Amino acid sequence: MTMKTLFLQPPSFDGFDGGAGSRYQAKREIKSFWFPTWLAQPAALLPDSTLIDAPPAKLTMADVLPHATTHQLLIIHTSTPSFANDVKVAEEFKKLNPAMMVGFIGAKVAVQPIESLERAPVLDFVCGNEFDFTIKEIAEGKPLPEVLGIWWRNGNGEIVKNEDRPLLMDMDELPFVVDVYKKHLKMEDYFIGYLKHPYISIYTGRGCKSHCTFCLWPQTVGGHKYRTRSTANVIAEVKRAIELFPNVQEIMFDDDTFTDNLPRAEEIARELGKLKISWSCNAKANVPYSTLKVLKENGLRLLLVGYESGNQQILHNIKKGLRVDVAKRFTADCHKLGIKIHGTFIAGLPGETQETLKETIEFAKEINPHTIQVSLAAPYPGTFLYNQAVQEGWLDVANAELIDDHGVQIAPLHYPHLSHKEIFDSVETLYREFYFRPSKILSILKEMALSPQMLVRRLREGLEFKAFLKERQETKLA
Template identity: 30%
Template sequence: MNVLVANLAGVKIEADGSVKHYIKAGSRWPMTIGTSRSVDYYPFPFWLAYASALLKRDTKAHVRGLDGVVLDLTSEELFSEIVARKPGLLVVELTSLTLEEDLSFLARIKAATGCAVVVCGNYATVTHRDLAARAEAVDYVARGEYEMTVRDLVNALVDGADLSGVAGLTWRKDGEVAENPARPLLADLDELPFPDRDDFPATIYPDFTLYSPCINILSSRGCPCGCVYCQERHVMYASPKYRVRSGRKVAEEMAWCVERFGARQFYFDDQSFVVNKKHVLDVCREIKALGLTTPWTVMGDAMFVDREMLEAMAGAGCIGMKFGVESADASILKAIGKPLDLAKAKQVAKWCKELGIRTHATFCMGLPGETEETIRKSMAYMEELEVDTAQVSKAVPYPGTPMYEWALKNGYLATTDLARFDGMGDSVMSYPGLSNADIDRWYALFSRRVARKKVLKYLFEPGQSFSIMAEMVRRKGVASLAKSLWTFVRRAF
């Protein structure tokens, strides 16, 4: 059996010639970004890459991976690629943002190749019974944490076995929707192989990249927090359980990536790298034990770290940390389930600065309880926070999250058209006293403040700025640097 694991096309060229670039698998939320055939942000599709690697290791199938997003393929270009590979089984993730287009595309693929289709991911998990019942292009839905489910499905198909024993699978049996029992979360993450970085090219996924090539890596899964907008917490895992890989396994993967791909940096794209102090210290100890000197950055959280942890991270090569603030209003933080101490976040930023760890803080507008006053408070806090860079986004309540159910019940959705639930699009949240148009207007102002902070940072810290710009020139050329600088200045002023 030929199996193709694919991230569906990321480029759509409109009738007027304009370009939409979709970010799909690997992102915490689906979005459109960029106005050209090439953008500077591609999250690594970990779920698909792990599934591909597991299928290659544990099945008799011939398995290939293909990322239509990072390769900047249109649907027509991806269609030709898939048809040429003649898959018997196609494994993809669906997103709510491009659902109908993707289902139409999959129907064309089935008609051209006769392949069976497995759909996975957040939206497929939430709507698994509906997809199995109404979407003729869909043969199977692998729910939640899906790598093992897809592996067991492929082995059952190859062996001609009964599919009723494949945990986590929804499918059609004798014309009726069959929902197999849920699959327990994988207890030992060390059982997984390293993700497939050959068919999903390891060196071309920039994210928090200071030195290229930067390799994305995971050391854990899950998060104990219950943030109401988080799809992974409430859909993919449906659990507060936090699971970790062994420090030795993580360090061995890093060493392998340095040798195999020439990695000059790593980015730990965990939901939060810093939840478990023992785990963090274990990873740092093993990195040093293997003599690794490649710098690394992490997605973290100010609420979990302390000075000792940050010192260990810096000593093992950590040079950057992202962390979410979301809002500077304590009542909003409580409402969304994020136990962040705002004073501690300021302290963490100072510690990082002292230790040479660059910081990037993220904010989110339009969360439950948002008002013009809370937005002003968050903007003021952002400007006081001693971080190197920041970003602001708009809250999007995706199906399956508590925020979606709450917004739907209370009439706070400006639209229920999921094609408009775009992490970089117009706001879909609308409150009494703060409409979706108001949120968009405040977002534009907040974004200018964020850009201004970055420009001023570059001006007043020329040494650090020069090294960043030199690396950008090395990666993308002088023209790209000039374009980026002009964009920042224009946004700021």
Template identity: 30%
Template sequence: MEETQSKNKYRALFLKPWEKGNKNIVRDFVYGCWCNGKRIGGMQMPPINEIYCATHARSEVVDAVFIDAQTSWDRFEEIESSGYASIDCLILMCSTQSFRSDLRILEKAKSLKPAIKTVLFGSHPTFMPEYALAGAVDFLVRKEPEETIRVLLDALARNEDTSRINGTGYRDKDGKVVLNANREFCDMDVLPIPDRTLLPENADYFNPVVHRLPYTTIQTSRGCPGRCIFCTSPEFYGKKYRARSAENVLKELREIKKLGYREVFFRDETFTALKKRNAEICQAMINEKLNLSWIANGRVDMIDKEMMALMKKAGCHMLKFGVETSSDELLKTYRKGTTSEQARACFKAARELGIETHAHLVFGGPGESWNTINTTIKFVKEIKPSTASFGILTPYPGTELFAMVASMNPSIQDGSDSNMDNLHTEGFYSKEVSGMTGDELSLAVKRAYRKFYLRPSYVLGKLLRIRSFEQLVILVISGLNILSFSISGKK
């Protein structure tokens, strides 16, 4: 890898870390909100944000490379065993839940090569910069990262002043935290198409809801029209919802097709928010016979049956929705902007059209009780999603929910006692949020998985829909993961 690049360029390594023992961590949203383990059926996701950053950072003076240590551990070990000899700068995307483990990687890199520069970007550096600027961290990048990282690497490569770069933070010679002004958000059409050749060759990103392999991810918008009290996306990406043009998206889809991918996962927070643009994209996919199957995230109040039908014709086979709860009172508290009846109608429409659905549910919000939990479990069985995930509501830094908890109990500090081992399955300041204990909510999550997935009718339905040996293998792997979690509650 390194030998094929110019040795005169400044070498930046974008690393997706991996700690042995954690088989799958879906750490692809730059604003955090990651998940992992058996609870999500063993799902893995090809990274997109690091690829965006690395592609944009390349220049006449900067060479950017990427390693996904989860799928290319040998490449990472080779770099580390060399003492990062060929690397000038190490860059990690970091969430609150990964911060402590990410910091250990940077500390080791500094011990092997003290001169190496280290950079963190993502949710934790954005919302908790004073904590994130620990001893082994030279720079942090806040909010939207691509242009800030490009400018920072260019300045480092040219040995120029880095102290006034917008969007960055660092400690000065006296140890004082310096946070420069935020950088303006970009026009997404200006960003280059991510160079997917940076991804590891023949990487097996297992995903139980994907129909055709190989698959890749794509991002066509940033931000969310919603203002949920538990989500970091609006604060991270700005209050204005931004999107790429239809033609710009189609340009990338054509390239994806040429690279040999057969399926695409749209990782937009709310892909369905842009009806007119999406209709253009879908119609072009149909007219050009792109033959890409795909999955997208949506809101139950921002899609109708007519749009679903067009999306299905264009290759969409699954829609994923944040249902959250069946309680309209809780939905109001969350400021979700949706109702349980909208969810019911949305899932009914998708089912009538033959589109698979996934429902995301959370337990432990303000006003949660065993009554609302049991009603939600019953509701989910009634709306009949193809798959569902249940988790404990976690207060993330940068959200109104976190601020509420911190005002009640400052011991939460930067929130990094929450980690990838306990996220969504164990309580984290749950008593302050909902009045329910962490143990109660852990039990509720296990109960929900059992009542939804271990129904004979659900299992039989899944078996009857198998159409290939590949589908059988996927069902067995994901099913065993879900079964194990349903029994043990361990990820």
């Protein structure tokens, strides 16, 4: 018999923000919640399973612990910043049900499987790379020694590594996740500042062709080959999402870089255009005008673009594969076509100085995306940046968890010419100089005046942003 499986995004604590690799909950400048797609995908392979995403649903341990007695297999998606908390949650479940099998998935355990098992005796196994069919086989009772892609603890407590599981190449083999969303989640709980609300996010493929040294997912679980679902399969799930969630305002394609395959992006866009649905996606800042025009004419509203820095040498240092002048032209093309951009930047990358930070601020103001997000450079285990930071002495052991005792993202890197504090403080500076300009304030006020929904959202976000700035000021004084 198939084991009754619980896929759990554990309760955390208010304000937790471990950055881009910290599962899905992020406080940052405003609170955001992404759909737990990486848990929903294996859950879709097990129709009788349960998916609980505790943080957006505001569920406590008291709310979720009763499921320990009704389930036989617990799967938690962990991360470097959340690992310690996730282990405590697993221990509480095991206390109530000692017979429950517990497994962790995610980049953290994929790149540090032995260390993770040694730190957490409560774990029976951890998964590497893609784990969808791995979890399915375990739930269906396949003996652990026969399951590809896991590290597990045998009866003597010894850690055993099985043969690796090959990456899935036929992505159409995966069932839709939107049915799982409908069954277990409340879509209104999920909101992102730059997306329409309510939204739905899905993947049309996995992997990314770029080799950015800091980016977690391609270097750990996704790979650098962009493996995609067929256009027909993607459109079928979009239609299903619209059917299940008739009030959905936007579809977000959360592939690492949806524009890695331009002909396919255009093909999907033309089919989306027939559905008259607003959609957004991740893109690299080098998409040609001709493609942008096709996407815009067929419903594209916003692109999530990783600019990272306005300094060309830093972009070379992180192997971004992007020229600043190309990024400027791309952004100008988006403005011309009316495509909004949420631009992301990173403070503290290798080569960063006070001068390059100022250069990035001026670059951001010059290209003027609709909204921005500023992150602190985070060397996640398994990335080139992590190995580089350890080798060069840029990362202290005390900062290796990437968050402070309150779950807030820290500036883990430091350089001989740039301190932790200088990098940490630069985030607030960039935000203030970008948003507190008369032209930007006017555009936000205009946006609020034209949309009652946006008025409510921006007021809420404004209060959260004010609290964010206040917290940072208090951190400086501490």
